[in-house]
Amino acid sequence: MKQVVYRNYGDSDVLKVEEVDKPEIGKKNSVLVKVSNSSLNAIDWKNRKGNFRLVSGLFSPKTKQGFDVVGIIEEKSNDVEHFSIGDRIVALLGNRTGGALSEYIVLKTDNIVKISNEIPPKQVAGIPMAGITAWLALMKLGGLKKNDKVLINGGSSGVGHLAIQIAKAYGAEVTSVSSTKNLDFCKKLGADFTISYQDEDFLELPSTFDIIFDVVFNASYHQTQHLLSQSGIYIGTTPTANMIKELIRYKRAKFVAVHPNKEALQDLMDLMHEKKLKVAIDKEFLLSDIVNAHDYIEESRTVGKVIINVEDVLNPPVLSRIPE
Ligand SMILES: NC(=O)c1ccc[n+]([C@@H]2O[C@H](COP(=O)([O-])OP(=O)(O)OC[C@H]3O[C@@H](n4cnc5c(N)ncnc54)[C@H](OP(=O)(O)O)[C@@H]3O)[C@@H](O)[C@H]2O)c1
Structure with a gap:
């Protein structure tokens, strides 16, 4: 599977899209998610530059790129009851792990939230x-x-x-x-x-x-x-x-120190469902175009969010930038 990897801190060209092994599902409380969309946050380019080495790794990056996950559950461990194969889910990854910029990811179910089919995944990807x-x-x-x-x-x-x-x-x-x-x-x-x-x-x-x-x-x-x-x-x-x-x-x-929080994520999904919350999409990039996406977000002039489309098949057409 494809994943964004970086082995050194530096400019955007340290980012590479590489073929790596698909992760294996854990024995307990674990789901394998096929990632459809993610989004970039300021922490992604700050991590890449090595601004937060106490968290991302002192000499070389230990954390992976990307923290926002939207996708579909493809496999689950036997003990998982509240999620089914085929469920669309959203999650925020912890600051010390990351790894959303990947075709697949294994998640614990503790902090993931189901998303309804009515909300486009690209929109949801801007939320976590x-x-x-x-x-x-x-x-x-x-x-x-x-x-x-x-x-x-x-x-x-x-x-x-x-x-x-x-x-x-x-x-x-x-x-x-x-x-x-x-x-x-x-x-x-x-x-x-x-x-x-x-x-x-x-x-x-x-x-x-x-x-x-x-x-x-x-x-x-x-x-x-x-x-x-x-x-x-x-x-x-x-x-x-x-x-x-x-x-x-x-x-x-x-x-404010962000961390995975199910109560917050569920409430945000509810607000989206009630049409009280929308993500304004400034620009979209494919996973393969991650270097340009990082250059764009590092300018810090984004209006709303930058979305990364890992897998494009699931998504309806681009949404307007300014919510109605
Ligand atoms: N502590 C945490 O847990 C946590 C979590 C998330 C984010 N953050 C931090 O929060 C900050 C914002 O993150 P973000 O992802 O929202 O950033 P962002 O989207 O990259 O911010 C860019 C936006 O800031 C506006 N802007 C730039 N200078 C401004 C100014 N002087 N006054 C008002 N607006 C200005 C820009 O508009 P114009 O170009 O029009 O000015 C642009 O729309 C970052 O420093 C990030 O690291 C911290």
């Missing part, structure tokens, strides 16, 4: 890492409630565009910060107020917020605390030295 990050930040760390005022810094990003929709689905009032060209995109996703970072500094807004989700992470708790309501929470996405200092010092500074 970006959606779970947004969900954990807003719902778990932020404790989002109806009528909360939420600011999302980076509303057009993979994580941010899902965060806008999740916050709206749970009844919040959303202000999003993006470039001027993406104001309309964020508005169509449901943002009540849209601010261009090219025209306005959100740090000077005369408002207060219950949650500031700093997706693009160019501020800090210290810089935003005057914008927080009395019990307001600031949530960052990158474990910098300053973020760690703030986590120790301030109770209302939080850091």
Whole structure:
């Protein structure tokens, strides 16, 4: 089977699509999934460059590429009761493993969720890492409630565009910060107020917020605390030295650390089913075109998500980028 492999850290040309052995199903609690789609996340190019070596491997990469899996169960171990051969599933892989950019993968059933035939697999593929990050930040760390005022810094990003929709689905009032060209995109996703970072500094807004989700992470708790309501929470996405200092010092500074979470993934699938959540697909690439896909996502100008089509047969035509 084909798999994206890399043996050294570096530019995108370290990525190769190679023929490797198809994995064998485990004896217990295990399914073999034929992967149809995945998506790229910022961590994929950051891992490839060796930015997170404590997790991905100190001297050479130990983790594999890709964390978002959508596919069909082809085999299962005898003890698996709640999943059947032929089920469509979605899963997020752990940061220490990866391996979604592959024709087949063996998964434990603990964190996989069935997907209905009504939602196109390409759409679902954009959800696991970006959606779970947004969900954990807003719902778990932020404790989002109806009528909360939420600011999302980076509303057009993979994580941010899902965060806008999740916050709206749970009844919040959303202000999003993006470039001027993406104001309309964020508005169509449901943002009540849209601010261009090219025209306005959100740090000077005369408002207060219950949650500031700093997706693009160019501020800090210290810089935003005057914008927080009395019990307001600031949530960052990158474990910098300053973020760690703030986590120790301030109770209302939080850091979101994404990890496989079935409750979040199931809720995100339910929101998709209720048509409250859609993935905006910026661009699609075939697995064989992984080098170009990495070059594209590394520019960090993606609007919504970049989808990787591992196997194209299952998918309906390309969806429009901006959700209706
Ligand atoms: N801690 C965790 O568990 C976790 C999980 C997932 C992601 N992350 C991190 O979260 C960050 C976002 O990830 P992502 O996948 O959503 O990134 P992404 O999709 O690659 O972000 C690109 C988007 O950011 C926008 N952007 C760039 N500069 C901006 C600015 N100054 N203000 C507002 N928007 C700006 C770009 O729009 P314009 O070009 O129009 O500006 C583009 O739409 C990354 O640093 C990633 O590593 C952390």
